[in-house]
Amino acid sequence: MDGSPDDISNLKYLLEPESVAVIGASRDPQKIGYQVLWNLIGGGFPREKIFPINPKAEEILDLKCYPSILEVPEKVDLAVIVVPAKIVPMVLKQCVEKGVKAVAIISAGFGEVGNIAAEEEIVRIAREGGMRLLGPNIVGVANTHNNMNASFCQALPFKGNIAFITQSGALAIALVGWTLLEKIGLSALVSLGNKADVDDADLILYLRDDPKTSVITIYMEGLDDGRKFMDAASKVSAQKPIIIVKAGRSERGAKAASSHTGSLAGSDIAYTAAFKKYGVLRASNIQELFDWAMATAYMPPLKNNNVVILTNGGGAGVLATDECESSGINLMDIPPELAEELRKYMPPFGSVGNPIDLTGMATKEWYKGALKALLSHKDVGGVIVLYCHTAITAPMEIAEAIIEAYEESNKDKPITTSFIGGSECLKSQEHLRRNNIPSYPSPERAVSAMAALLERGKYLMKPPSKAPKLDVDRVTAQRIIGKALEEDRSALSSIEAFQVAEAYGIPVPPLQVVKSREEAVSVARSVGFPLVAEIESPDIIHKTDVGGIVLNIENEDAALKAFDQILENIKKNTPTAKVIGVAFRKMVEEGQEVLVGMHRDPTFGPLIAFGMGGIFVNILKDVSFRITPLTEMEAKEMISETKASKILYGYRGMETLDINSVVDVILRVSQLAMDFKEITDIDVNPLFVYRNGCVAVDVKILLGKSEKNENKP
Numbered sequence: 001m002d003g004s005p006d007d008i009s010n011l012k013y014l015l016e017p018e019s020v021a022v023i024g025a026s027r028d029p030q031k032i033g034y035q036v037l038w039n040l041i042g043g044g045f046p047r048e049k050i051f052p053i054n055p056k057a058e059e060i061l062d063l064k065c066y067p068s069i070l071e072v073p074e075k076v077d078l079a080v081i082v083v084p085a086k087i088v089p090m091v092l093k094q095c096v097e098k099g100v101k102a103v104a105i106i107s108a109g110f111g112e113v114g115n116i117a118a119e120e121e122i123v124r125i126a127r128e129g130g131m132r133l134l135g136p137n138i139v140g141v142a143n144t145h146n147n148m149n150a151s152f153c154q155a156l157p158f159k160g161n162i163a164f165i166t167q168s169g170a171l172a173i174a175l176v177g178w179t180l181l182e183k184i185g186l187s188a189l190v191s192l193g194n195k196a197d198v199d200d201a202d203l204i205l206y207l208r209d210d211p212k213t214s215v216i217t218i219y220m221e222g223l224d225d226g227r228k229f230m231d232a233a234s235k236v237s238a239q240k241p242i243i244i245v246k247a248g249r250s251e252r253g254a255k256a257a258s259s260h261t262g263s264l265a266g267s268d269i270a271y272t273a274a275f276k277k278y279g280v281l282r283a284s285n286i287q288e289l290f291d292w293a294m295a296t297a298y299m300p301p302l303k304n305n306n307v308v309i310l311t312n313g314g315g316a317g318v319l320a321t322d323e324c325e326s327s328g329i330n331l332m333d334i335p336p337e338l339a340e341e342l343r344k345y346m347p348p349f350g351s352v353g354n355p356i357d358l359t360g361m362a363t364k365e366w367y368k369g370a371l372k373a374l375l376s377h378k379d380v381g382g383v384i385v386l387y388c389h390t391a392i393t394a395p396m397e398i399a400e401a402i403i404e405a406y407e408e409s410n411k412d413k414p415i416t417t418s419f420i421g422g423s424e425c426l427k428s429q430e431h432l433r434r435n436n437i438p439s440y441p442s443p444e445r446a447v448s449a450m451a452a453l454l455e456r457g458k459y460l461m462k463p464p465s466k467a468p469k470l471d472v473d474r475v476t477a478q479r480i481i482g483k484a485l486e487e488d489r490s491a492l493s494s495i496e497a498f499q500v501a502e503a504y505g506i507p508v509p510p511l512q513v514v515k516s517r518e519e520a521v522s523v524a525r526s527v528g529f530p531l532v533a534e535i536e537s538p539d540i541i542h543k544t545d546v547g548g549i550v551l552n553i554e555n556e557d558a559a560l561k562a563f564d565q566i567l568e569n570i571k572k573n574t575p576t577a578k579v580i581g582v583a584f585r586k587m588v589e590e591g592q593e594v595l596v597g598m599h600r601d602p603t604f605g606p607l608i609a610f611g612m613g614g615i616f617v618n619i620l621k622d623v624s625f626r627i628t629p630l631t632e633m634e635a636k637e638m639i640s641e642t643k644a645s646k647i648l649y650g651y652r653g654m655e656t657l658d659i660n661s662v663v664d665v666i667l668r669v670s671q672l673a674m675d676f677k678e679i680t681d682i683d684v685n686p687l688f689v690y691r692n693g694c695v696a697v698d699v700k701i702l703l704g705k706s707e708k709n710e711n712k713p
């Protein structure tokens with residue numbers, strides 16, 4: 001318990017304090033300090049463990065007031081601070097003196113308005129005093145299971161097992177009302193504010209071991225330390241689902257997010273890749289966040305992607321079917337013996353296809369019988385139950401039938417439900433939710449919830465794998481990169497880039513630099529024809545524009561001519577460029593073009609890309625991404641995720657290409673990016689892929705002085 005940023009033990013006092021002081025508890029009901037006190041009392045926190053601090057008051061809300069926290073006769077675990085920013089440092093020092101373990105600073109006026117020094121000061125006081133600090137600029141913190149509402153939200157949410165962490169305080173306020181309306185129970189509600197000390201990573205690690213929390217949901221605008229978050233997610237995800245809404249998807253949204261909290265929203269693709277790596281589910285909006293949270297909190301993951309839709313209405317079934325197809329949910333064929341069993345629960349004109357249509361005549365008994373039959377069949381992985389309100393059935397009865405069928409099953413397969421209709425359906429939906437059955441008003445949402453369970457299932461079933469340690473020549477790469485950095489260059493020359501690639505085991509064509517006319521013929525012969533001649537100069541990036549490249553050189557005479565011509569063009573077009581020579585590179589046989597690249601993301605570090613190469617890459621955007629370090633499985637997934645990978649796997653009678661060699665290049669690019677933090681970008685584009693092997697036809701390596709989020713894999 002040292003108050004260091006990595007110490008999460010004191011978070012216990014933030015979320016499960018035995019006593020709470022409110023510093024800045026006000027006598028005025030219009031002030032936040034009054035509301036926080038009111039909420040603590042109203043939420044049911046033991047009155048004798050609430051200590052209002054206010055030097056001007058004797059008593060507030062019938063509780064004795066203390067002029068300073070130092071006067072409180074008992075120990076204080078948590079201090080909620082609601083005094084103006086300028087006196088926060090002073091009261092914080094008193095908290096340290098008192099031995100307070102955690103503080104939640106509601107006060108605004110720090111980093112979010114550019115008051116960085118003040119924010120640094122309060123963090124320093126807290127850390128030196130061994131306290132963890134939540135905020136500043138927050139709505140507060142609430143824990144339903146110990147009746148603690150240390151916030152100025154309008155009420156304490158229902159008790160439940162979903163924890164909600166939010167970077168936006170306003171959203172916390174708004175959501176409490178919404179969760180009450182939707183009958184969604186929360187375990188904890190934490191407003192993060194400026195995240196000056198306690199951040200998302202700390203909280204997910206803490207909540208992993210909280211028995212009252214089974215799902216962690218987050219509204220996130222940005223992370224300062226992406227690697228810290230990934231590290232925490234890797235430790236939590238296998239035990240508890242983490243579901244995130246990350247705002248700032250659009251360019252405009254990213255700008256709004258950064259100005260709102262003062263934190264920079266990293267590139268959206270990197271966030272998606274980082275989340276995916278450790279099974280964090282990314283919801284696209286708040287509704288989806290809670291839909292998925294409910295499903296993952298109540299149901300086991302979908303580990304067998306053989307799903308059945310059970311319905312009493314054809315239209316609802318069709319809507320759900322369409323949604324299943326686009327979500328990757330496999331609707332299984334119903335085996336004959338199961339079909340025979342299901343026939344018992346429908347009229348002769350019912351359907352035992354998938355969707356199974358019990359028809360509008362479906363009764364409570366039919367729903368129960370059919371659902372039980374499905375859940376007990378070995379091939380069925382999960383069931384989506386749909387119900388359209390008919391005049392001959394009471395929705396509540398059908399809800400009851402579903403609850404009974406599920407209770408009587410082994411509860412090892414997930415179900416999601418949708419009740420489509422008016423207020424009676426809404427009541428049934430609430431009844432299902434109270435009985436731990438995820439229920440939604442539309443078929444699409446029930447399918448989306450099942451898709452989240454599928455994604456979770458896939459993550460949990462992944463065999464453990466580690467990034468391979470590859471055999472590379474780091475010394476050579478170091479020498480080349482070091483030299484370029486010494487010369488203050490921001491890119492390697494094309495030959496240098498090829499040499500670095502070669503040192504890292506990425507296949508490159510034979511090549512050599514020619515420095516004189518005398519060498520030209522012999523070098524050309526040793527490289528082999530046909531060859532490409534191109535200017536080797538650290539100052540020239542776009543060679544074609546300055547006449548610095550000649551293709552299709554078939555013989556020695558042509559090689560010599562190309563050498564002369566290139567030097568002449570350079571002299572004429574860019575006389576000041578430093579010329580090292582002319583590089584002769586063997587032209588390789590054309591293969592299937594792909595690209596492997598790396599961009600160093602400021603939040604998460606190296607982001608590896610794979611996609612089809614060629615001129616359409618920017619239009620089609622058929623590219624997949626992962627954050628380093630990469631495992632072999634991830635590299636394979638990257639390839640198969642792209643639509644164009646079908647070409648590599650042998651589309652319509654085309655020959656199958658050497659995918660393993662591409663996997664190897666992806667892993668080597670990943671290793672290179674991790675070994676050299678100075679590399680900001682790598683482009684192996686195009687990489688020609690053949691039946692056997694592949695060759696990098698062009699390699700670009702850009703350099704910079706990266707300081708943040710270095711290679712902490």
Ligand code: COA
Pocket residue numbers: 023024025026027028031032033053054055056057067068081082083084085087091106107108109137138139168169170
């Ligand atoms: N210790 C304890 N209480 C003290 C004190 C001290 N050293 N000095 C003053 N107080 C008392 C005040 O007397 C007052 O009580 P009173 O109303 O009974 O007189 C109370 O603390 C509050 O102080 P006050 O100066 O009236 O501040 P305020 O209530 O107007 O504003 C904040 C305080 C923290 C709410 C305000 O500065 C703020 O930051 N607001 C924004 C909060 C926010 O939006 N957070 C983010 C949400 S997303």
